[in-house]
Amino acid sequence: MVQTGFEPKLVFLCPLCSREAEIIYDRGRCEWSSEHGGCVNFSVMRTLPRLGDLEPCGPVVFLNLESDFSIKEAVEGLRAVVRDESDQGKKSKLEVGIRRLESKLGTSEKLVKSGVAVLKAGAFGIKVVSGRGVSALVWKDGERYLGAASGQGVGRSAGAYLASDSPDEAERFLSFWSRYWEQGRLP
Secondary structure (H helix, E strand, O other), rough: OOOOOOOOEEEEEEOOOOOEEEEEEEOOOOOOOOOOOOOOOOEEOOOOEEEEEOOOOEEEEEEEEHHHHHHHHHHHHHHHHHHHHOOOHHHHHHHHHHHHHHOOOOOOOHHHHHHHHHHHHHOOOOEEEEEEOOOEEEEEOOOEEEEEEEEEEOOEEEEEEEEEEEEEHHHHHHHHHOOHHHHOOOO
C-alpha cells in the first residue's frame, strides 16, 4: 500500500560528477526524469526496444546526452518564448536558461567519450538526443552492447540497431547519432 503523498524516486551518485542525482516519476507524463544541474540528466526505461529475437530486460537508467543540434533547437524554442513573454521576471529566468543551455554547446563529443567509460561498467545506459524527435539508446546486456536509434525527422524516419561486443562500436554508434543532423541531413 502506498501512502498519500508518496513520491517514487531513485537516488544515486552520478557516475560523471559523483554528486547525488535524483530521478522522480512524473505521474502526469508517465515517465521518469531528472534535473541534475550542471551535469547530465537521467531517465529510466522500463521496457527496452526489442532487437530481433532479443528481448532485453529493463529497467535501465540512462544518462541523457544532448547533441549540439538538440541544444540549438531548444535555444531557438526558448528564444521564441522569450519574444512573446511580457513578464520581465519570467523573461529573465528564460534568458538564464538559454545561457545555461548555450554553455553546453561543444560538450557532446566529450560526454560521449566519458559516457562510454560509464557504459562499460554496465550500471547505466546512454541516451543521445539528436534533435527533431530523433534519439539513440545504448546499454550493456551481459558482455554485449545493444542499441537502437529511432525517430521522425523532417519528413523521413531514422533508425538503426547495434549489437556488438565492442565498446568502440558503441562509441561510434553514439557519436554518429550525436552528429546526425550535422551530417548533411538537413533539408
